[in-house]
Amino acid sequence: MQIDLSVQNVTKKFKDFMAVGNVSFEVPDGQFFSILGPSGCGKTTLLRMIAGLAEPTEGSIEIRGQSMLGIPPNKRPVNLIFQHLALFPMMNVRENISFGLKRRGDSKAVISEKVATILERVDLIGFGDKKVDQLSGGQKQRVAIARCLVLEPAVLLLDEPLGALDLKLREQMKVELKKLQAKVGTTFVYITHDQSEALVMSDHVAVMNRGVFEQIDTPQNLYNRPETPFVAQFVGDNNAWSGRIRQCKDTRAEVETTEGPVFRTKVQKNLQPGAEVDLFLRPEAMLIQPDPSLSDLNRFEVIVKDILFDGANSRLLAHPLDADTELLVALPQTHQYDYIQKDDKIEIGWDEQSGICFPRKENQD
Amino acid sequence: MKNQKRWGLFFFLSPVLLWLVLLIVLPQIDLLVMSFRLENDEGRMVWSLSNYLNFFEEPIYWLTFVRTAIYSILVTFLTFVIALPVAFYITKVVAPKFQGFLLVLLLLPFWVSELVRVYGWMILLRESGVINHFLTRAGILGQPVEMLYKDSTMILGLVYTSMLFMVVPMVSVLESLDNSLVEAAYDLGANMWTILFKIIIPHATPGIVSGSIVVFMLTLGNYLTPNLMGGKNSLWFTEQIYNQFIASFNWNQGSAFGFLLLILSSIIVWLGLKLTRQNLKKVVQ
Numbered sequence: 001m002q003i004d005l006s007v008q009n010v011t012k013k014f015k016d017f018m019a020v021g022n023v024s025f026e027v028p029d030g031q032f033f034s035i036l037g038p039s040g041c042g043k044t045t046l047l048r049m050i051a052g053l054a055e056p057t058e059g060s061i062e063i064r065g066q067s068m069l070g071i072p073p074n075k076r077p078v079n080l081i082f083q084h085l086a087l088f089p090m091m092n093v094r095e096n097i098s099f100g101l102k103r104r105g106d107s108k109a110v111i112s113e114k115v116a117t118i119l120e121r122v123d124l125i126g127f128g129d130k131k132v133d134q135l136s137g138g139q140k141q142r143v144a145i146a147r148c149l150v151l152e153p154a155v156l157l158l159d160e161p162l163g164a165l166d167l168k169l170r171e172q173m174k175v176e177l178k179k180l181q182a183k184v185g186t187t188f189v190y191i192t193h194d195q196s197e198a199l200v201m202s203d204h205v206a207v208m209n210r211g212v213f214e215q216i217d218t219p220q221n222l223y224n225r226p227e228t229p230f231v232a233q234f235v236g237d238n239n240a241w242s243g244r245i246r247q248c249k250d251t252r253a254e255v256e257t258t259e260g261p262v263f264r265t266k267v268q269k270n271l272q273p274g275a276e277v278d279l280f281l282r283p284e285a286m287l288i289q290p291d292p293s294l295s296d297l298n299r300f301e302v303i304v305k306d307i308l309f310d311g312a313n314s315r316l317l318a319h320p321l322d323a324d325t326e327l328l329v330a331l332p333q334t335h336q337y338d339y340i341q342k343d344d345k346i347e348i349g350w351d352e353q354s355g356i357c358f359p360r361k362e363n364q365d
Numbered sequence: 366m367k368n369q370k371r372w373g374l375f376f377f378l379s380p381v382l383l384w385l386v387l388l389i390v391l392p393q394i395d396l397l398v399m400s401f402r403l404e405n406d407e408g409r410m411v412w413s414l415s416n417y418l419n420f421f422e423e424p425i426y427w428l429t430f431v432r433t434a435i436y437s438i439l440v441t442f443l444t445f446v447i448a449l450p451v452a453f454y455i456t457k458v459v460a461p462k463f464q465g466f467l468l469v470l471l472l473l474p475f476w477v478s479e480l481v482r483v484y485g486w487m488i489l490l491r492e493s494g495v496i497n498h499f500l501t502r503a504g505i506l507g508q509p510v511e512m513l514y515k516d517s518t519m520i521l522g523l524v525y526t527s528m529l530f531m532v533v534p535m536v537s538v539l540e541s542l543d544n545s546l547v548e549a550a551y552d553l554g555a556n557m558w559t560i561l562f563k564i565i566i567p568h569a570t571p572g573i574v575s576g577s578i579v580v581f582m583l584t585l586g587n588y589l590t591p592n593l594m595g596g597k598n599s600l601w602f603t604e605q606i607y608n609q610f611i612a613s614f615n616w617n618q619g620s621a622f623g624f625l626l627l628i629l630s631s632i633i634v635w636l637g638l639k640l641t642r643q644n645l646k647k648v649v650q
Contacts, residue, residue: 052552079552080552089568
């Protein structure tokens with residue numbers, strides 16, 4: 001498998017501030033790779049370095065085996081889709097799309113043929129003579145993508161291009177973008193702070209925090225087997241407890257939480273009794289009123305504070321009997337739990353395999 | 366209620382209207398009338414076109430006229446060429462906290478009168494002036510050269526006087542230019558010149574046109590700078606008008622010239638707008 005983009009030990013410093021610290025990753029040909037992180041984590045800086053709009057302080061960037069250091073953006077085989085798209089308002093759709101081809105010096109016949117092909121591919125036949133401000137948000141999006149794809153870049157970089165769209169359109173574009181990528185087969189590097197975008201579209205996701213990569217993995221693994229507390233909390237919702245190991249054997253441990261309840265959970269490595277840990281649990285890992293015959297569950301009682309109805313994504317907001325911590329519990333909309341009311345006392349159970357436990361590090365947020 | 370509103374409007378508009386009518390419209394009408402009057406041999410005033418005919422029959426008049434027009438266009442263009450990088454630097458390159466400072470620096474020369482500024486240039490450029498002094502001292506020149514009273518010095522002075530009026534509208538229009546447009550063009554393979562001609566200038570056109578109109582009008586109607594820095598060989602059309610009014614005391618001829626200048630500037634501005642496909646409304650905004 002050919003490696004389209006290889007980033008090795010890239011660091012970017014702005015005076016004393018480390019925006020990107022020693023980041024390395026590789027993206028094989030045709031992959032949809034996402035970089036997911038909160039705003040200000042350095043992901044845009046990283047993308048701009050790949051595009052050539054910023055130079056790394058240290059490290060190397062290679063595209064299809066060629067070093068990109070010192071090569072200006074207009075000479076790199078990558079194209080960037082900007083956050084606000086940056087379509088040229090002084091030109092119509094056709095001129096926007098042919099801009100790069102003209103710079104490259106293609107003949108008129110070739111240009112018009114390529115533009116026609118790409119307009120068809122992004123479903124914008126007949127839009128060539130429209131002004132940019134006559135287009136809807138989704139159409140602008142597709143023009144921006146077409147403007148880059150027409151140049152057949154080795155890697156297409158996307159800087160949160162869906163951020164400006166409204167929710168409905170964003171959901172739609174997510175699927176469309178994924179389909180488009182599969183169709184054209186270009187390598188995509190997509191950055192976003194929206195975990196759902198990253199999870200839905202990507203083959204691999206890198207989670208970035210404070211300038212460093214916390215984990216690079218498939219979306220499934222990120223969700224099910226987070227490697228750091230940050231990933232556990234940032235990707236998907238999680239309930240968190242802090243506690244202390246009571247006893248630990250191989251990958252099973254008993255954790256005494258600061259609120260009181262003692263849970264059994266799996267751990268990644270053997271931990272000493274007394275070690276401080278953070279324990280995370282997905283809302284959907286908690287079963288409401290589990291069957292008494294299931295003997296292997298951690299069980300505890302909570303009081304329902306509120307019912308957060310959100311269709312298929314409905315939750316219960318609850319707190320344990322003798323603590324104030326808020327817990328999110330998934331509430332399946334199968335009418336099975338319709339009897340639950342506010343202020344009810346219910347039992348919660350969870351399997352020890354769904355717990356995610358990390359030793360607590362010092363100076364954490 | 367409606368009546369009240371209308372009265373309010375008139376009340377607040379009246380100073381402007383008075384100003385316009387008394388100080389601009391009425392004198393202009395008087396001048397227009399005067400430009401068509403001529404004293405005949407018997408010493409009586411009669412209607413005549415000869416003031417305008419004089420202009421076309423005497424080469425010195427229309428040659429000065431054409432010269433003034435061409436030089437004004439040249440000055441406008443030069444001002445634009447210098448102002449574009451300046452405005453770009455102020456809006457896009459320099460740290461935002463220095464922007465205001467740089468604009469004030471640009472404004473500073475305008476706190477002194479044009480006359481003083483022109484004299485400043487004269488002190489620098491004249492035969493016994495500062496620049497000649499240093500050049501001869503440094504041995505670059507054998508003997509002082511007269512740098513004043515040439516067309517080039519006059520253009521220098523006019524460009525200097527006009528700079529601010531070009532930079533300010535361009536700064537405001539470049540501020541609205543999204544940096545990512547420039548970056549996108551760069552990313553799509555454009556070099557510096559393509560970015561300049563395809564992105565920056567098209568975006569800045571309204572500012573460039575409005576700045577150009579102001580600079581052109583000011584230059585065309587400038588009297589002081591051409592008179593002092595251009596000397597006797599660099600005639601400006603305003604000097605012809607001045608001569609008619611003050612030296613020859615021929616007000617009728619002078620007003621005819623004045624109107625010709627007005628028509629000329631209107632035509633050139635109109636042509637400029639047509640060529641750049643802008644309309645006055647958009648540019649004035």
